[in-house]
Amino acid sequence: MTGRTTRQVLTLFAAAASLGAAAAVAYVLGSTSWGTGVERSVADAVAGWRDGGWRLLRGGFGRIVPAFVLALMAVLIVVAYRRDPRTALFAAVAAVGANGTVQAIKAGALPFPASARSSGEAMLSGHVPLVLSGALLAVLVAPAAARRWVIALVVLAVAATLAEVVISGWHTVGEAVAPALLFLAWVLLAGVVAGRWGRAPSTLPVERGGA
Numbered sequence: 001m002t003g004r005t006t007r008q009v010l011t012l013f014a015a016a017a018s019l020g021a022a023a024a025v026a027y028v029l030g031s032t033s034w035g036t037g038v039e040r041s042v043a044d045a046v047a048g049w050r051d052g053g054w055r056l057l058r059g060g061f062g063r064i065v066p067a068f069v070l071a072l073m074a075v076l077i078v079v080a081y082r083r084d085p086r087t088a089l090f091a092a093v094a095a096v097g098a099n100g101t102v103q104a105i106k107a108g109a110l111p112f113p114a115s116a117r118s119s120g121e122a123m124l125s126g127h128v129p130l131v132l133s134g135a136l137l138a139v140l141v142a143p144a145a146a147r148r149w150v151i152a153l154v155v156l157a158v159a160a161t162l163a164e165v166v167i168s169g170w171h172t173v174g175e176a177v178a179p180a181l182l183f184l185a186w187v188l189l190a191g192v193v194a195g196r197w198g199r200a201p202s203t204l205p206v207e208r209g210g211a
Contacts, residue, residue, distance in 0.1 A: 008192050015188035022181035026122065027113035029174030039172045046167045065127065065161075069134040076137040086194050087140055093190035095133035098183040102129050115175050125171045128179040131161040136187065 029035035073095065081088035102124045105112045112122040135154035142150040162180070165171045 011188050011192050015185045015192075018181050018185035018188065022178040022185065023113055025181065026115065026174045026178045029172065029177075030113055030115040030122075035174070039174065042166065042173055043169070047169075049167050066130060069130050073134050073137055076134070076141050079141045080137065083141070090190045090194035091133075091137050091140055093193050094136060094183070094187045095129075097186035097189065098129040098179070099126070099133060101182055101186070102126055102179050112178075115172050117172060117175075123171065123175055124179045124182075125165045125176045126179075127161055127165055127170075128158075128176055129183045131158055132180065132183045 027035075029039055077088055077092060080091055101110065103126065104110045105122055105124055106126070112124070115122050115124075117123065135158055138150055138154055139147065158180075162176050165176050166173055
């Protein structure tokens, strides 16, 4: 087995582990007495934060953020493709795979452990994988000199998204964390599809002036 094949096999195992972790988190927080207790405690703790200004923020977040992130991703995927088609393929597979999987689970087309909500549905957050997809693209296309700051900004954006969907009462903790793990699994799978994990690390080519 060559080094490239070994890396790809290990990556597939890591992706499977991430998928398993997503299901495990959802099951523990949604179907065990300890997990549902944690979910109730969190819901009670943030219940008082949902009035006033937070309600306005919640409305804007729900309506504006998805459209903004989708538009940003469309621009960034074009930028990535112009620099390196393989990088664009990597980002596209991760984004489409993760968001498609989450939406399929929400629609009941794919099996997934029930959440702690009274209906028992697995209403995973769609905002989380969407923002993570935009964050990944932003880091991939960021100039080397600015990448550190871009990483800091996207970490804050992802953390704010995770907090927002729980505090607003849209999703339980499990419904917010599981999509993040599903996204990680798709990042790993996308790396195999695009050959990213089977070759030596490289950076995006520097843009040529006047192009």
